[in-house]
Amino acid sequence: MLRHYLVLVENADYCRAITALFFGRHVFAIARLEWMKGNTIQKERRLCRFCKAAIETPEHAALQCQADLYTVNLRNHLREAVRAGNKWEIPVNLTNQSSLYWFKKILFNRDLIGLFAKYMYEISVHWAKTKMFIAPEEITGNQY
Template sequence: MLRHYLVLVENADYRRAITALFFGRHVFAIARLGWMKDNPIQRERRLCRFCKVVIETPEHAALQCQADLYTVSLRNNLREAVRAGNKWEIPLNLTNRSSLYWFKKILFNWDLIGLCAKYMYEISVHWAKTKMFIAPEEITANQ
């Protein structure tokens, strides 16, 4: 049986974006900065390119980061669509753990996968246009 996103997401760009997410081949620093064979960047230095506060993960980009207005606008549209379609109220202020919970809940919901794939495609394209941020070693060494 094919994965739900391969069957339900008709747009090829959206399907590629969601597939990249599942396989860890996305644009977010948590994966991208770990790919360097000779000198992978330490996990704690892979901070969000916009807020520069927490490690940049797909769930942070999708549901937490407030530092980029375009992403926040897209997220508000996602929240409204999820509320209208599934009656779920995604909280505005999420912890790392709760953002991962909500991210998975949306990703693995058959009714929402098309919407989620579109959203992840849009923010992936947008985030890829901004250079990733690598925290200096002396900052992360003090934490």
């Protein structure tokens, strides 16, 4: 059986954005900085390019980071649409664990996948325009 997003998301760019999440080929540092041949950056140093305070994961970018106004505005539209359509109230301040919970809940909801695919595409394009941030070793306390 095909993944639900392959059938329900009609826009090819939006579908590719979701597929990239499943295969770890997205624009976010947690995966992107792991691809570097011979120079893998430690997970703790793959910080968010905007807030520089948390590891940059898809769920952080989608639901947590408050440092980029464009992303926050898109997220507010997503939250309003989810509230209107599914009566779910996505909290504004999420922990890492709760952001992953909400990320999966929306991602695997057949009624919301089209909306979420568009959202992930839009923030992926936006985030890709800003250089990734790699924390210096002394900030994270890691040494080679």
